[in-house]
Amino acid sequence: xxxxxxxxxxxxxxxxxxxxxxxxxxxxxxxxxxxxxxxxxxxxxxxxxxxxxxxxxxxxxxxxxxxxxxxxxxxxxxxxxxxxxxxxxxxxxxxxxxxxxxxxxxxxxxxxxxxxxxxxxxxxxxxxxxxxxxxxxxxxxxxxxxxxxxxxxxxxxxxxxxxxxxxxxxxxxxxxxxxxxxxxxxxxxxxxxxxxxxxxxxxxxxxxxxxxxxxxxxxxxxxxxxxxxxxxxxxxxxxxxxxxxxxxxxxxxxxxxxxxxxxxxxxxxxxxxxxxxxxxxxxxxxxxxxxxxxxxxxxxxxxxxxxxxxxxxxxxxxxxxxxxxxxxxxxxxxxxxxxxxxxxxxxxxxxxxxxxxxxxxxxxxxxxxxxxxxxxxxxxxxxxxxxxxxxxxxxxxxxxxxxxxxxxxxxxxxxxxxxxxxxxxxxxxxxxxxxxxxxxxxxxxxxxxxxxxxx
Numbered sequence: 001x002x003x004x005x006x007x008x009x010x011x012x013x014x015x016x017x018x019x020x021x022x023x024x025x026x027x028x029x030x031x032x033x034x035x036x037x038x039x040x041x042x043x044x045x046x047x048x049x050x051x052x053x054x055x056x057x058x059x060x061x062x063x064x065x066x067x068x069x070x071x072x073x074x075x076x077x078x079x080x081x082x083x084x085x086x087x088x089x090x091x092x093x094x095x096x097x098x099x100x101x102x103x104x105x106x107x108x109x110x111x112x113x114x115x116x117x118x119x120x121x122x123x124x125x126x127x128x129x130x131x132x133x134x135x136x137x138x139x140x141x142x143x144x145x146x147x148x149x150x151x152x153x154x155x156x157x158x159x160x161x162x163x164x165x166x167x168x169x170x171x172x173x174x175x176x177x178x179x180x181x182x183x184x185x186x187x188x189x190x191x192x193x194x195x196x197x198x199x200x201x202x203x204x205x206x207x208x209x210x211x212x213x214x215x216x217x218x219x220x221x222x223x224x225x226x227x228x229x230x231x232x233x234x235x236x237x238x239x240x241x242x243x244x245x246x247x248x249x250x251x252x253x254x255x256x257x258x259x260x261x262x263x264x265x266x267x268x269x270x271x272x273x274x275x276x277x278x279x280x281x282x283x284x285x286x287x288x289x290x291x292x293x294x295x296x297x298x299x300x301x302x303x304x305x306x307x308x309x310x311x312x313x314x315x316x317x318x319x320x321x322x323x324x325x326x327x328x329x330x331x332x333x334x335x336x337x338x339x340x341x342x343x344x345x346x347x348x349x350x351x352x353x354x355x356x357x358x359x360x361x362x363x364x365x366x367x368x369x370x371x372x373x374x375x376x377x378x379x380x381x382x383x384x385x386x387x388x389x390x391x392x393x394x395x396x397x398x399x400x401x402x403x404x405x406x407x408x409x410x411x412x413x414x415x416x417x418x419x420x421x422x423x424x425x426x427x428x429x430x431x432x433x434x435x436x437x438x439x440x441x442x443x444x445x446x447x448x449x450x451x452x453x454x455x
Contacts, residue, residue: 031051031085031089031104032047032048032051032083032084032085032103032104032107032108033047033051033084033085033086033087033088033089034046034047034081034084034085034086034087035047035049035050035056035087036087037087038050038056039056040056040060042081043087044059044077044080044081044084045059045060045063047084047087048080048084048108051104051108052108058307061307061311062137062141063076063077065133065137065310065311065314066115066118066133066134066137068133068314069118069122069130069133069134070118070122070130072115072118072134075114076111076114076115076118079110079111079114080107080111081093082094083095083102083107083110083111084107100165100167101165101167102162103162105155105158105162106159106162106163109155109156109158109159109162110159112138112141112142113159115134115137115138115141116138118134119131119134119135119138122134132276132280132313132314132317133314133317136280136283136310136313136314137310139283139284139287140283140287140306140307140310143287143290143291144290144303146290146291146294147290147291147293147294147299149294239296239297239298240296240297240298241297241298241300241301242289242292242293242297242298242299242302243289243298243299243300243301243302243305245289245297246282246285246286246289246302246305249285250282250285253278253281253282254269257269257274257278261274270312270316272316275313275316275317276313276316276317279309279312279313279316280313282309283306283309283310283313286302286305286306286309287306289302290302290303290306324346325344325345325346325347325348326345326346326347326348327347327348328348328349328350329345329348329349329350329351330350330351330352330353331343331350331351331352331353331369332353332355332356333354333356333357334356334357334358335357335358336357336358336365339357339365339366339367342368342369342370342440343367343368343369343370344369344370344371345370345371345372345374345376346372346373347372347373347374348371348374349374349375349376350369350371350374350375350376350377351376351377351378351379352367352369352376352377352378352379353379354367354378354379354380354381354384354437355379355380355381355453355455357381359381359383359384359435359437360435361433361434361435362433362434362435363435363436364435364436364438365435365436365437365438366438366440367437367438367439367440368439368440368441368442369439369440369441369442370441370442370443371442371443371446371448372443372444372445372446373443373444373445373446374443374446375446375447375448375449376441376443376446376447376448376449377449377451378439378441378448378449378450378451379451379453380416380437380439380450380451380452380453381452381453381454381455382418382419382452382453382454382455383418383419383434383435383455384418384434384435384436384437385415385416385417385418385434385435385436385437386415386416386436386437386439386450386452387415387436387437387438387439388412388413388414388415388416388439388441388450389412389413389438389439389440389441390410390411390412390413390439390441390442390443390448390450391410391411391412391441391442391443392410392442392443392444392445392446392448393408393409393410393443393444393445394407394408394409394444394445395410395443395445395446395447395448396410396447396448397410397412397441397447397448397449398447398448398449398450399412399414399416399450400416400450400451400452402416416450416452418434418452419452
């Protein structure tokens, strides 16, 4: 065709302009990485908190609480460390071993499945506090996820698909340039030759360049900032506070429990028999409030309340909270019937005075005392033979001026012979006629002291 001549025939259509593809696949994937900046040990909990938009304290608490159930939380933490990528977006260890990509949603689903399997295995020996420790965080996590719009049934259906995917893992990020000195004869950096596509540069900056640490953690930004600087009327006034409604229902439930038990005491609420039902009912009530808050009402504060009640329920199933004692106390039994039950103090300082205990010649009496964290001082009459069986995980054990041990895992078995012995007629007797006090003393961390004192 010559320039200037009329065009004849039908011209071929021009090729369509290439459309900008929407970011799908790995580019649009929400990366789950460890957070080295806000992390405490390995950054796993901080990374999970940033990915889910929750405070890392919630994740750390969940790992610590489930660790009480046969070490399940420890194994879950190790699994999370193997499944999460490093802080710069490099492939996770299991992604490299399996040669496949695992999305953040798949990692969360695997952790939830592991917690569910642990709860099921704990049912083999019957329902107990181990099952409760694992089931309560699992239920709370599911309710919170549902409250945030996560379709749990869809996640369960897609988990096998994620595991069967053969998509290769992400490549390791390029190493950062090493620092260099300034040389006036050599430019600091040379610009690449050719044109630069600013659209590509802007898209890479928006995606964070594959670096997980490009954005601020969601729990450190305000709701106004997350919503783009706008606050709707519903954000300012969201209706009835569901936490307030739950508090009134809990008060009514507490009154019913007191009426059925015919006593008003803490033991009726958090005792070994009542705690699973009472505290478990409150946890279920808070979970229902989270679900209702998805549609109506104001659920703010419900998640923290549910976390606190869950920790209390876990503690109540592990120990008898009605026997928890704090402070400084003194015991001075005056009859043999008063030493049948052990003397116990959770945290503090205790003194056990056995000088007022009536002892007959040749009589044997066993006294048990427990102090979890603190000190225990035992005063025994000098006319008695004292057989001491003391154990302490950490601290010291002293038997008068004759023996002292300090360190860890202490196990002391020794005897304090009587200083003087009185017979029935008031005359000095023999050591064979001396009464025997057998002391069974225990402590997790603290000092145990046994002394002979005159009566």
